[in-house]
Amino acid sequence: MKNREIAQIFYEMGEILEIKGDNPFKIRAYYKAAQNMESLTEDIERIVQEDRLNELPGIGVKLALKIKEYVTTGKLRAYEKLKKKVPSGLIKILSVPGVGPKTAKLLYEELKIDSIEKLKKAAKEHKISQLPHLKEKTEENILRGIEIIKRGMERMPLGVALPLANEIVGALKKLPEVKEINPAGSLRRKKETIGDIDILITSTRPAKVMDVFTNLPCVSQVIAHGETKSSILTKEGIHVDVRVLNPRNYGAALQYFTGSKEHNIALRTLALKKGLKISEYGIFNKRSGKRLAGEKEEDIYKILGLSYIEPELRENQGEIEAAKANRLPKLIEESDIRGDLHIHSNWSDGSASIEKIVEAARKRGWEYVAICDHSKSLKIAGGLSDKELKEQIKEIRKLNKRLKGFRVLAGIEVDILKDGTLDYSDELLRQLDFVVAAIHSGFKQSREQITKRIVKACENRWVDVIAHPTGRLLGERAPYEVDLDKVIKVAKHTGTFLEINAYPKRLDLNDIHSRKAKEGGVKISIGTDAHTLDQLDYMTIALTAARRGWLEKKDVLNTLPVDRLLKKLKRNK
DNA sequence: GCCGTTTTCGGCCCGACTGTTTTCAGTCG
Numbered sequence: 001m002k003n004r005e006i007a008q009i010f011y012e013m014g015e016i017l018e019i020k021g022d023n024p025f026k027i028r029a030y031y032k033a034a035q036n037m038e039s040l041t042e043d044i045e046r047i048v049q050e051d052r053l054n055e056l057p058g059i060g061v062k063l064a065l066k067i068k069e070y071v072t073t074g075k076l077r078a079y080e081k082l083k084k085k086v087p088s089g090l091i092k093i094l095s096v097p098g099v100g101p102k103t104a105k106l107l108y109e110e111l112k113i114d115s116i117e118k119l120k121k122a123a124k125e126h127k128i129s130q131l132p133h134l135k136e137k138t139e140e141n142i143l144r145g146i147e148i149i150k151r152g153m154e155r156m157p158l159g160v161a162l163p164l165a166n167e168i169v170g171a172l173k174k175l176p177e178v179k180e181i182n183p184a185g186s187l188r189r190k191k192e193t194i195g196d197i198d199i200l201i202t203s204t205r206p207a208k209v210m211d212v213f214t215n216l217p218c219v220s221q222v223i224a225h226g227e228t229k230s231s232i233l234t235k236e237g238i239h240v241d242v243r244v245l246n247p248r249n250y251g252a253a254l255q256y257f258t259g260s261k262e263h264n265i266a267l268r269t270l271a272l273k274k275g276l277k278i279s280e281y282g283i284f285n286k287r288s289g290k291r292l293a294g295e296k297e298e299d300i301y302k303i304l305g306l307s308y309i310e311p312e313l314r315e316n317q318g319e320i321e322a323a324k325a326n327r328l329p330k331l332i333e334e335s336d337i338r339g340d341l342h343i344h345s346n347w348s349d350g351s352a353s354i355e356k357i358v359e360a361a362r363k364r365g366w367e368y369v370a371i372c373d374h375s376k377s378l379k380i381a382g383g384l385s386d387k388e389l390k391e392q393i394k395e396i397r398k399l400n401k402r403l404k405g406f407r408v409l410a411g412i413e414v415d416i417l418k419d420g421t422l423d424y425s426d427e428l429l430r431q432l433d434f435v436v437a438a439i440h441s442g443f444k445q446s447r448e449q450i451t452k453r454i455v456k457a458c459e460n461r462w463v464d465v466i467a468h469p470t471g472r473l474l475g476e477r478a479p480y481e482v483d484l485d486k487v488i489k490v491a492k493h494t495g496t497f498l499e500i501n502a503y504p505k506r507l508d509l510n511d512i513h514s515r516k517a518k519e520g521g522v523k524i525s526i527g528t529d530a531h532t533l534d535q536l537d538y539m540t541i542a543l544t545a546a547r548r549g550w551l552e553k554k555d556v557l558n559t560l561p562v563d564r565l566l567k568k569l570k571r572n573k
Numbered sequence: 574g575c576c577g578t579t580t581t582c583g584g585c586c587c588g589a590c591t592g593t594t595t596t597c598a599g600t601c602g
Binding site: 098134 | 574575576579584585586587588589591592593594598599600601602
């Protein structure tokens with residue numbers, strides 16, 4: 001799948017063109033194309049093969065030729081040529097907050113700065129302040145910007161940001177001075193990784209709120225403390241902004257600060273066509289300047305003739321067109337979930353007994369769980385021997401007799417071994433209620449080998465779900481090479497489900513792949529992969545990927561009552 | 574570079590803040 005590679009190349013070309021001072025609209029075209037490539041659910045190679053590049057938005061004649069060239073030759077001459085025009089270190093300088101293309105160009109031309117190290121040195125030696133239009137303040141800002149990058153400009157997993165944001169929002173909500181409060185930005189859109197946390201509020205006494213915020217226990221450094229906007233760094237090094245807004249503009253501001261940028265651009269373009277203008281202060285008639293709305297977020301969409309678009313969908317990936325046609329999906333809600341289909345107990349590397357898991361699941365309002373411990377080859381995780389698994393099945397059957405209105409499915413997370421065979425015999429797998437199969441070894445195998453292993457697992461009658469189908473660990477391990485298009489096809493054909501694994505570092509299938517699976521007619525099974533009782537809460541995280549993947553209740557296996565769920569499994573057909 | 578029942582040429586999202594200026598360019602979200 002070359003989508004990501006091409007996106008990367010277009011981003012970089014855009015950056016180089018920016019430094020060169022090329023036509024800003026041309027640059028925007030590259031960024032837009034890159035963004036489209038990145039979130040395209042279809043394999044670009046197939047689109048090229050079928051000669052359908054002209055269907056892609058933002059891809060015209062010239063970019064289509066470039067994509068074609070890269071897909072067929074693995075190279076892009078225009079990119080190679082462009083790269084020679086600008087030293088590679090210069091692009092890294094752009095990542096320093098406060099340094100844009102113009103400044104980067106000036107720094108390179110006057111001081112030959114082409115790396116962050118050289119930039120730091122020049123700032124410390126006060127060489128930058130000798131340039132026109134730059135003074136000491138700029139030097140300070142550059143040094144601070146470099147610190148910010150070093151300290152963790154890297155994005156954090158949603159699973160880390162969400163609890164932290166909840167903590168801050170919870171603390172501020174307690175103040176009687178705070179009326180409305182909402183996180184905005186990528187956190188509200190529930191992106192799998194978050195850059196910084198943005199919180200919007202309305203208040204009768206902004207100054208008081210700001211005082212409380214900048215003195216919260218999680219604060220390690222106050223970056224700015226103003227009347228209406230304050231910024232802090234938490235002890236974990238996470239940047240948090242709080243803005244106090246006029247209630248009159250709150251909806252428009254919430255819409256604006258939620259983004260995404262691409263969604264907002266598309267929305268504003270649409271507004272212009274209708275003789276309207278949108279800003280963070282409201283939606284206006286362009287000619288008369290009359291304000292039409294702004295207090296409520298929903299009104300912005302309504303006035304544009306759109307149905308309300310959930311924050312998770314705001315990526316300019318077809319949601320505006322769907323809203324126009326009143327064809328937005330009714331996104332799955334956490335309350336639609338009736339059970340968890342991937343939990344580890346203390347029979348392998350989990351910490352809780354099956355009884356305790358049942359108790360915790362019931363408290364969440366669930367009707368069933370599938371206990372899926374590790375299989376025998378995964379020795380490090382206490383994988384179950386054949387004998388132990390048989391015993392566990394017996395235990396679960398016994399337990400079910402005692403339970404009323406709740407069902408424990410005897411399951412397993414069976415390893416797909418390096419040669420593509422499974423870790424237990426079919427005879428043993430047959431005795432289970434529910435089998436998820438997963439790869440835990442041989443990550444470095446070729447795309448063909450890994451795909452073949454998963455395909456073979458799908459073709460096994462007793463495998464119900466492929467767990468964490470890409471094997472990635474956010475910020476730690478790249479996904480293994482796998483032809484997901486093929487896997488989706490085979491899953492559809494064999495009646496196998498694909499998992500959204502809720503483990504915050506996994507979270508795969510991710511949003512894009514989930515949407516792809518849905519489009520390919522494959523249903524999703526959601527499992528928390530919980531190893532402790534607390535981790536059952538990860539269900540919330542899994543739902544973010546599902547919702548961003550446009551999934552509805554009907555697309556997800558564990559929204560069904562248990563008897564209907566079991567009937568959907570190929571083993572029972 | 575893309576795009577089009579207002580256009581195949583001339584547009585392309587909007588506003589605030591900052592640092593440097595004395596009217597504005599650059600950067601950001």
